[in-house]
Amino acid sequence: MGTSLGLIGLGRIGAFHADTLAALDSVDRLVVTDERTELTTTVAAKYGAQTAASITELLDSDIDGVVIAAATPAHAELTLAAARRGIPVFCEKPIASSATESAEVARAIEATGTAVQVGYQRRFDLAFQGAKAAVDNGDLGWLHTVRSTTMDPAPPPMDYIAGSGGLFRDCAVHDFDIVRWITGQEAVSVFATGSNQGDPGFAAVGDVDTAAVVVTMSGGTLAVISNARYNGRGYDCRLEVHGSEDTVAAGWDSGAPLRNVDPNTTFPEGPAHNFFMDRFIDAYRAELSAFVDVVHGDIESPCTVADAVEVAWIAEAATMSLRTGGPVTIAEVRS
Structure with a gap:
């Protein structure tokens, strides 16, 4: 079953995730965005991905799940925006900038009932x-x-x-x-x-x-x-x-x-x-493959927001x- 995923943030780890996602047989459509439009264009051209001009456009582009690799201060807002739309989320650590905020975000995510996986690739x-x-x-x-x-x-x-x-x-x-x-x-x-x-x-x-x-x-x-x-x-x-x-x-x-x-x-x-990217290249691939399974409801999140809060x-x-x-x-x- 093909999967359509969004990717927000195309910096160091985001570009790395783009490479990994593009190589997964289970992902047949990738939509990318970054506040730096030239970076969005470059990454999309390299991997044959679709571009989105904004976060809202990406979240409204009929995706099955979204990978968040933006800067840490944006994690909480972006995760909640997707979760409130019912879009399963893979978010790079941390889920928020502080433990108190993480606990608050965790409660808000729980209320949506949307699956969220946090990126601890080890x-x-x-x-x-x-x-x-x-x-x-x-x-x-x-x-x-x-x-x-x-x-x-x-x-x-x-x-x-x-x-x-x-x-x-x-x-x-x-x-x-x-x-x-x-x-x-x-x-x-x-x-x-x-x-x-x-x-x-x-x-x-x-x-x-x-x-x-x-x-x-x-x-x-x-x-x-x-x-x-x-x-x-x-x-x-x-x-x-x-x-x-x-x-x-x-x-x-x-x-x-x-x-x-x-x-x-x-x-x-x-x-x-x-x-760390060369050390854990296989682990990152396995992690994002697991997220595809989370998106389709085949498995529970293997690294939950509650884990991230602890x-x-x-x-x-x-x-x-x-x-x-x-x-x-x-x-x-x-x-």
Whole structure:
């Protein structure tokens, strides 16, 4: 069954999604729009897509679902506009700019009854899925420690950083989501610390370029999360799950961006992952394929707005902890 999808926002991730959607056999019509009309024209010509001159025109163009890849401040408004029309939505994270707003948007979306999927692509990576299966099967026993790492080879432009909401809301949310998903536990308290050794622009907007977070989970598992904007060897995204009976890892492939100084070991052989798009190209394809199934009602949303709200509360707690220098409970930020 063919599917007609809209795509709003054609920047870095939006253009990448256009490439992925155009290659899906299940998508037979793609309608695109961006506030930069020249970009809309260019992307449409490249992929044989239809153009829309405005958001309203796109939403009124008889589409079955819409992918939102616009800038973060627009996510809430665009998601609600589509949901209120009954159009299923795939929205890149976050669903809104703050946890409080995310919770409000979640209530409004729930009232529409429209399916919404949030973009946390690690859930669709085979290695991360394998780690979750091992946990769900009880192979690891009880979980005592989870280590999740996300490090970029270089920071994005400072104008992006200024509107990103900070390292915890922009980058670490992927770690927070995968820890919740893998463990099946909720965050109880958060302690975060960070530093700046790179571009002074981070400090100027109240952000950090490097951070470490310890999250105490509801089942007693400790999640140790590390993030950095400067990891010159490449894009580093790895997960370790340690249990009383066994340990598993995801992301420890030949492209892991590290140099092993053991003279008797050649792993990882490389080349190193350069960027999140090349690291997760298959996961993005699986994620958007799943959204097509959501559009047709074949499956429930595999990453809900409620999931995104829980992640937002963790990011909020980490941001507060960084500012205060002490641990912050999720109950505190909710209140």
